[in-house]
Amino acid sequence: MRYLSQSLIFDNSSIYFINEEDKKEYVMMDWEDVLMKKHADIVCHNQGDILEIGFGMGISANYIQANNPKSHTIIENHPQVLEKAVEWAKDKPNVIILAGSWRDKLNDLNTYDGVFYDTYGDDDSKLFSNHVSELVKSGGVFSWWNNIDKEENIFDLSEVTYEEINVTPTDNSYYNSSIYYLPKKHF
Amino acid sequence: MPTINITASLQGASGHINNNASSWLNDARNQPNGTNTSTYVSSSAQCCIIRASLLSGRGGALSANCFRSFVFFDTTSVPGNITAADLKVYGFSQSTGDVIPIEATAWGVNGSSTSLTNSDFGFVDFNIPYSTGSAGWQTGTTQPNIFALNTDAINQMNNNQYLNVALINEQYDYNGQGMFPGTSQLNGVRFQDATYPIELEITYSSGYPNDIIGVPSGSIEIVAGEFSSQINSVIGVQ
Numbered sequence: 001m002r003y004l005s006q007s008l009i010f011d012n013s014s015i016y017f018i019n020e021e022d023k024k025e026y027v028m029m030d031w032e033d034v035l036m037k038k039h040a041d042i043v044c045h046n047q048g049d050i051l052e053i054g055f056g057m058g059i060s061a062n063y064i065q066a067n068n069p070k071s072h073t074i075i076e077n078h079p080q081v082l083e084k085a086v087e088w089a090k091d092k093p094n095v096i097i098l099a100g101s102w103r104d105k106l107n108d109l110n111t112y113d114g115v116f117y118d119t120y121g122d123d124d125s126k127l128f129s130n131h132v133s134e135l136v137k138s139g140g141v142f143s144w145w146n147n148i149d150k151e152e153n154i155f156d157l158s159e160v161t162y163e164e165i166n167v168t169p170t171d172n173s174y175y176n177s178s179i180y181y182l183p184k185k186h187f
Numbered sequence: 188m189p190t191i192n193i194t195a196s197l198q199g200a201s202g203h204i205n206n207n208a209s210s211w212l213n214d215a216r217n218q219p220n221g222t223n224t225s226t227y228v229s230s231s232a233q234c235c236i237i238r239a240s241l242l243s244g245r246g247g248a249l250s251a252n253c254f255r256s257f258v259f260f261d262t263t264s265v266p267g268n269i270t271a272a273d274l275k276v277y278g279f280s281q282s283t284g285d286v287i288p289i290e291a292t293a294w295g296v297n298g299s300s301t302s303l304t305n306s307d308f309g310f311v312d313f314n315i316p317y318s319t320g321s322a323g324w325q326t327g328t329t330q331p332n333i334f335a336l337n338t339d340a341i342n343q344m345n346n347n348q349y350l351n352v353a354l355i356n357e358q359y360d361y362n363g364q365g366m367f368p369g370t371s372q373l374n375g376v377r378f379q380d381a382t383y384p385i386e387l388e389i390t391y392s393s394g395y396p397n398d399i400i401g402v403p404s405g406s407i408e409i410v411a412g413e414f415s416s417q418i419n420s421v422i423g424v425q
Contacts, residue, residue: 001369002242020281020373021235027245118246123369125247126209145246148207154247174245 003121043114129155149177199303202254211366215251221308234280284372
């Protein structure tokens with residue numbers, strides 16, 4: 001997988017790598033902070049068991065922890081990000097870190113009150129919709145980073161609601177719209 | 188037989204990028220228009236200007252990319268009938284795909300338009316390859332990538348005095364093959380490089396060697412419907 005072989009660069013405001021065109025390809029940036037808080041609050045609606053797919057800069061993970069969930073399982077597959085996630089989790093007894101992709105770890109997962117999917121370079125992303133209903137408890141919530149600047153979702157899920165949020169992204173290579181459509185799917 | 192080198196007079200590239208794609212074919216390769224187009228009028232080495240890729244980014248979104256390079260040659264200066272031609276292209280940086288030249292109708296077909304536009308992206312004919320594929324891609328300056336052009340290309344030059352070519356990815360773009368996410372084939376090209384030009388090395392047959400009724404032999408192209416190069420004798424004079 002292309003992304004997993006990239007050498008990531010971490011600075012105070014972003015994670016990026018230098019791509020084939022010798023340009024910065026951003027994985028995540030701190031302008032998303034307000035969005036990460038909203039996603040975290042949505043999936044932590046009952047402070048239950050939370051599954052987070054993709055650790056990134058750890059922004060959403062911190063907001064999830066701020067909700068004091070019963071359990072917080074994080075799946076991360078990039079080795080550099082994984083290292084940071086493991087370090088971050090050391091003083092958090094309710095956190096479980098699973099190394100690998102969500103496909104690799106399906107058999108290690110349970111069911112959750114809230115699932116937040118926010119990956120980069122996941123070539124299997126379209127397949128996740130086949131499994132999401134197995135992962136979310138009845139009454140649970142699924143939310144994800146929505147890179148589409150309209151009320152659509154890559155998972156082809158029905159009955160998804162969207163909250164329009166005004167954003168001012170720093171110039172980047174993945175999302176530059178002034179409105180973010182935060183998706184929420186109840187089960 | 189004599190040869191002449193002709194540098195591409197018009198050089199550019201057009202690509203279609205779709206950052207919310209489901210299918211490489213439908214969302215990039217088969218789109219009629221490009222989204223990113225450049226005309227190169229000065230030296231510009233481009234790493235990934237022949238491209239076929241379907242890559243996942245943030246949140247699982249797929250980005251489908253198809254980029255084609257377009258070059259145009261004015262062959263009116265060839266002083267005879269073209270019998271063979273090699274297209275020479277110096278690569279740059281990336282070399283993960285094979286490349287094939289095919290017929291294009293960009294640049295206003297006959298070179299009347301000197302700026303490439305987004306609509307030129309779709310002005311390619313997958314049914315008319317001008318050579319076999321590259322089987323690799325040289326990116327250094329030691330030697331160019333050389334395509335031995337076929338009769339379709341040679342007839343085009345002899346009949347119309349130009350060659351309009353698109354250089355495209357062979358496996359996915361030319362063959363129209365579907366693509367799995369995570370696939371990326373990139374090839375770089377040196378455009379408008381005076382030292383390493385995109386050029387044709389044309390072999391041609393010389394024309395009838397004698398003046399005819401005061402017309403210098405070098406100015407004679409066709410006599411009574413016959414190309415000068417195919418005339419052995421005129422009224423018995425060889």
